[in-house]
Amino acid sequence: MTKAIMIQGAGSNVGKSMLVAGIARACVKRGLSVAPFKPQNMSNNAAVTADGGEIGRAQALQARACGLEPLVDMNPVLLKPETDTGAQVIVQGQRFATLKARDYGKQKAQLMPAVLDSFRRIGVGRDLVIIEGAGSPAEVNLRAGDIANMGFAEAANVPVVLVGDIDRGGVIAQLVGTHAVLSDPDNELIKAFAINKFRGDTTLFAEGLNIIAQRTGWASLGVVPWFADAWRLPAEDVMDIASRTGGDIKVAVPRLNRIANFDDLDPLSATPGISVEIINPGQPLPGDADLIIIPGSKSTIADLAHFRSQGWDIDLTAHVRRGGHVLGICGGYQMLGTSIIDEDGIEGTPCRVEGLGLLNVQTVMKPQKRLARSTATYQPTGDAVSGYEIHIGETTGPDCERAWLSLDGRGEGASNTSGQVMGCYLHGLFEADSFRAAFLSRLGKPLTDHRYADSVDATLDALAEHLETHMDISQLIALAGPV
Known part of the structure; x- marks a missing residue:
């Protein structure tokens, strides 16, 4: 039986893409057959798939973490911004239309059947599908017709883990605030939470975990320390490419x-x-x-x-x-x-x-x-x-x-x-x-010899070990629901 779990963020850039890649590699190391899925992504950093389409670069990395070739069904809707108010819309790997943001907002609900189709196909023969949300479910003004976060979770009936980013501050408010603005049915889909990007002694946040759990009723999957080698993994956002100095x-x-x-x-x-x-x-x-x-x-x-x-x-x-x-x-x-x-x-x-x-x-x-x-x-x-x-x-x-x-x-x-x-x-x-x-x-x-592909796989292995140490992967797998 295929099961699925969805990783959503309490904000953008909380580290969802990296966490999905790391969780996927950890589950593969446990002997599970895993596939990644992201209903809707927005990125101009695309990957060309084995079946002749394009998806977000992060899903290509997640496929690699699973030991799979990237496929269009792993990211059925990709938005590629062309202006500040419009984007090219890619559906199941191929250009669908170029739409203004307002027009896309009116049409996105019509894409749900294609999204669910891809989700069903990508799960065939898999033990686990790990789904990545987009942005934050707290943007409740976008809930109507949503295909990226709670709208998809509801339609596919998959449980959700909500991730907060402590590095930017206010993580208790991120998570408790999300609980406060979501509807009761959406809150019921969230089964657990995790804290990402912690610097220092994670035990110092024990009281914070208790406060979040008491206010929300969600289980804690732990506090994930800052993963220093994240820069070694391919970046999806150019803002995540840090300038690296000191080389000849x-x-x-x-x-x-x-x-x-x-x-x-x-x-x-x-x-x-x-x-x-x-x-x-x-x-x-x-x-x-x-x-x-x-x-x-x-x-x-x-x-x-x-x-x-x-x-x-x-x-x-x-x-x-x-x-x-x-x-x-x-x-x-x-x-x-x-x-x-x-x-x-x-x-x-x-x-x-x-x-x-x-x-x-x-x-x-x-x-x-x-x-x-x-x-x-x-x-x-x-x-x-x-x-x-x-x-x-x-x-x-x-x-x-x-x-x-x-x-x-x-x-x-x-x-x-x-x-x-x-x-x-x-x-x-x-x-x-x-x-x-x-x-x-x-x-x-002169240039130092470097095996790039090997270094990416070694970093994914290190990330998986990092998450096994600091996050309750067993509980996360147990929370996954049948699809």
Whole structure:
């Protein structure tokens, strides 16, 4: 019999995604067959699945924790923000519509059948499905038509564990306050709570646990101390990528407004000897960077305008003039060209805009999105690279004749005559250890050997052990209900 449990948060960024990954790995180590599920996610950091769709990057990590390939049913609704008030809506891996927030609010209840369909499929043959909520159920103004938190828990009849974040303060109010604003039926679905991100002696919060339990009637699953190695796991939110300094190789990454699919940075950040610095708006691109990476974007033309508004175009030109290297990936690749043509208004008003001009290529936006998991070869060394493509637009021009990847029998990417400026559409290429070492050797500085995939799995194992030590996993499994 398949059982399920839902992990919800008393607020955003309480650590739900990491906890689900860690709990999943702990349950797998106990011999259970486990699958992750998130009804609705909002992220521009997507993963391409084995069955040809896209889901949130966090669910791909959770699938890895379960020893599974990521599948579209693990995250049936994905919202990819394109503006401050609108997002592309992905349903079961494929584009459904682009909607304003108000319009999505009116339509989301219609997506519940698809969500429940995916939930049923993902549970087939599993012992346990661990579900991640989104945001907080305390946002009771969003309860009508909800598919992300209590609306889903009610529809699927799954018990809930509520997690509070003590690091931000006020955790008793987070949990007791949530209990106070929820309806009685929703409160009955919550069976237990846990405290996350505690720094110091956890026994000092024993009285706090008692207060929460007395006020809510929920069982305590424990206090989880701060997990110091969380940064070693792929991040879903760019705000969770901390700049790491001190390495001999300095990589600078401008934080675009609609930065997307920035998982290219995770292997670099995790490699000893590499400093990855996220450059926020208002800061110049550093003059001492060895490599500047322009990452992917959900709105390339708007982010190109943002790039220029920060004066980063001037900084980038000076960087190249000093002999520095540049890599553009996906949207960043498109920005490096001479022009971007969007005659159909795919990203807004039909237009033709001038690119940064560091690559002699141009991009024509096309309505069809390319979604593919791909294996390529790094032409200078023959190293194999596995990654994925997730983009609209076709890029052509003289610098494409200096393609530096071979993909499906064709050249992929472009480079300028000096080889300092390069671009491609393939995400995830830095996960390949041999390629990463070969590519960065061009910068003329030594690089410590690092097995990235092994380090991610080792960190998931360490996280599972951390949760087994500090959280009552046995009780959590016992609370799971049949589906």
